[in-house]
Amino acid sequence: MIKLQHVSKTFSVGKNKIEALKDVSVEVNRGEIFGVIGYSGAGKSTLIRCVNLLERPTSGKVFVDGVDIQSLNKKDLLKLRRKIGMIFQGYNLLETANVYDNVAIPLKLEGISGDEIKARTEKYLEIVGLKDRSKAYPSQLSGGQKQRVAIARALAHEPEVLLSDEATSALDPNTTDSILELLLKVNRELGITIFLITHELDVIQRICDRVAVMDKGRIVETGSVVDVFTRPTEAMTKQFVHDEARFRIPPTIFKDLIATGKLVNLTFIGESAKDPALATMAKRYDVLPSIIAGGIDQLKDQSIGNLLVHIKGDQGKVDEAIHFLKSRQIVVEEVSE
Amino acid sequence: MADFLNQWGGAIWDGFIQTMQMTVISLLFSIIIGLPLGVLLVLTRKNGQLENVVIYTVVNSVINVIRSIPFIILLFFILPFTKAVAGTTIGVRGVIVPLVVACAPFIARLLESAMLEVNRGVIEAYQSMGISTPKIIWHVIIREARSSIILGLTIAIIGLIGETAMAGFVGAGGLGDLAYQFGYVRFQPDVMYAVIIILIVIVQIVQTIGNVVARRLKKN
Ligand SMILES: Nc1ncnc2c1ncn2[C@@H]1O[C@H](COP(=O)(O)OP(=O)(O)OP(=O)(O)O)[C@@H](O)[C@H]1O
Numbered sequence: 096m097i098k099l100q101h102v103s104k105t106f107s108v109g110k111n112k113i114e115a116l117k118d119v120s121v122e123v124n125r126g127e128i129f130g131v132i133g134y135s136g137a138g139k140s141t142l143i144r145c146v147n148l149l150e151r152p153t154s155g156k157v158f159v160d161g162v163d164i165q166s167l168n169k170k171d172l173l174k175l176r177r178k179i180g181m182i183f184q185g186y187n188l189l190e191t192a193n194v195y196d197n198v199a200i201p202l203k204l205e206g207i208s209g210d211e212i213k214a215r216t217e218k219y220l221e222i223v224g225l226k227d228r229s230k231a232y233p234s235q236l237s238g239g240q241k242q243r244v245a246i247a248r249a250l251a252h253e254p255e256v257l258l259s260d261e262a263t264s265a266l267d268p269n270t271t272d273s274i275l276e277l278l279l280k281v282n283r284e285l286g287i288t289i290f291l292i293t294h295e296l297d298v299i300q301r302i303c304d305r306v307a308v309m310d311k312g313r314i315v316e317t318g319s320v321v322d323v324f325t326r327p328t329e330a331m332t333k334q335f336v337h338d339e340a341r342f343r344i345p346p347t348i349f350k351d352l353i354a355t356g357k358l359v360n361l362t363f364i365g366e367s368a369k370d371p372a373l374a375t376m377a378k379r380y381d382v383l384p385s386i387i388a389g390g391i392d393q394l395k396d397q398s399i400g401n402l403l404v405h406i407k408g409d410q411g412k413v414d415e416a417i418h419f420l421k422s423r424q425i426v427v428e429e430v431s432e
Numbered sequence: 433m434a435d436f437l438n439q440w441g442g443a444i445w446d447g448f449i450q451t452m453q454m455t456v457i458s459l460l461f462s463i464i465i466g467l468p469l470g471v472l473l474v475l476t477r478k479n480g481q482l483e484n485v486v487i488y489t490v491v492n493s494v495i496n497v498i499r500s501i502p503f504i505i506l507l508f509f510i511l512p513f514t515k516a517v518a519g520t521t522i523g524v525r526g527v528i529v530p531l532v533v534a535c536a537p538f539i540a541r542l543l544e545s546a547m548l549e550v551n552r553g554v555i556e557a558y559q560s561m562g563i564s565t566p567k568i569i570w571h572v573i574i575r576e577a578r579s580s581i582i583l584g585l586t587i588a589i590i591g592l593i594g595e596t597a598m599a600g601f602v603g604a605g606g607l608g609d610l611a612y613q614f615g616y617v618r619f620q621p622d623v624m625y626a627v628i629i630i631l632i633v634i635v636q637i638v639q640t641i642g643n644v645v646a647r648r649l650k651k652n
Pocket residue numbers: 106107108113114115133134135136137138139140141142294
């Protein structure tokens with residue numbers, strides 16, 4: 096659906112050159128929700144803006160539906176952009192137009208007939224749940240409602256892809272949830288492919304099928320959300336996961352625990368959660384596991400359980416026990432600092 | 433009072449009509465010329481949609497030069513140009529040209545600053561929807577800037593009314609001319625006072641209307 100090949104982008108600011116993207120390749124499949132996560136300044140916005148050429152790559156190719164979009168003339172590029180909806184952190188609505196007109200005006204400018212405009216505007220305002228606020232102006236709406244209008248505006252063009260540049264970053268957690276629900280609905284019920292960027296791990300976990308981790312203009316890791324977040328290989332990914340998902344242990348408690356055994360972080364994915372692995376281990380290896388902390392993360396299609404476990408016992412036995420856990424489809428990570 | 437009206441009412445009314453004529457006609461021409469210039473400035477400036485250093489620098493400098501010449505000097509300075517364009521250098525017709533030359537760059541400038549206030553993100557959103565630049569200029573930028581544009585035009589109109597007062601020097605008449613000819617030259621201060629009061633009222637009305645319209649257009 097969307098394919099970026101060896102895309103680089105360099106901004107010149109005076110004499111300085113800023114390499115915002117360095118040889119980035121990503122592919123977004125039709126029908127999926129693909130997320131890019133990275134810290135501020137990683138180049139995420141630049142990347143997503145290359146998909147509809149709001150930003151032109153310095154080098155590399157961008158394909159949408161197999162078409163090399165940099166080779167399109169002006170008119171065809173405008174047409175292509177109508178197939179690609181986009182929403183933003185700042186909503187970007189017309190302040191001088193009410194909700195209805197914010198959705199209808201772009202359709203009018205596109206040359207769509209009056210009846211069709213009315214039908215689509217009503218349909219998509221209904222889908223985002225704002226039909227009864229048609230006459231309100233953006234200044235009278237909450238952030239979440241404004242983002243809903245922006246989503247309706249994007250959907251009204253009946254695009255195949257929706258690009259989202261930090262659509263939930265300015266919203267509180269509850270509103271973020273409801274917008275993410277809406278995006279899931281858009282993906283599932285309307286079959287629209289979603290390409291989003293975010294700096295929030297939660298957004299990736301909640302709705303994405305696949306994820307790319309971005310750092311300083313490069314994609315450092317790509318894969319399914321479950322894989323990337325349960326078995327992160329790159330330092331940057333680990334940092335994200337640990338920043339948000341792992342348990343923080345106060346140093347004094349940690350010192351006591353480590354003196355009497357080993358600390359392990361266990362991640363259970365889907366089916367492995369039902370396996371009584373800890374009990375079996377305790378019995379078989381004669382060690383004493385105690386649970387220090389635990390939690391569960393809901394991903395799009397499955398849940399991931401996390402346990403911080405202290406295993407007390409003989410040095411040798413403890414090592415064997417950890418080895419056993421690793422063989423049971425549990426992601427085991429020894430905590431050593 | 434009745435005496436005064438009998439004696440001066442007609443002259444003041446004529447002056448009022450002439451002032452209105454000069455203001456409205458010059459304003460229309462100034463908008464017709466200033467609007468495209470303002471749009472050109474916005475488009476060709478750095479990081480604009482049609483960035484072009486040469487065009488921007490030229491237009492920008494010409495506007496600055498014209499705006500630094502006081503109107504009374506401009507009026508005489510461009511007499512040959514006025515003659516060429518309007519066919520005459522006197523009367524209402526003769527004063528329209530210098531009024532427009534003075535006012536159009538001002539309108540270009542105020543449109544430019546009003547349009548630059550429009551959130552870039554909204555413009556990008558419309559670009560991302562495949563809307564062409566001319567449509568974005570009219571339906572997004574000018575629309576979103578309309579409240580500031582009205583406030584700016586209000587200032588331009590008040591400025592124009594002031595400038596028409598100097599039109600007397602080329603025999604264009606108007607309220608300012610009346611005040612000068614009778615109030616100052618022939619020493620009839622009550623005519624001058626009457627004209628001043630009328631001008632104050634006009635400016636108040638224009639400013640009030642401008643404020644109300646701008647507020648209603650703003651929608652928030
Ligand atoms: N138009 C521009 N001109 C110059 N430099 C730019 C421009 N746009 C982006 N950059 C630079 O490119 C780098 C990547 O920016 P980008 O906006 O893509 O990051 P981001 O990952 O989206 O960050 P954030 O989370 O803060 O939005 C930054 O160093 C930024 O300063």
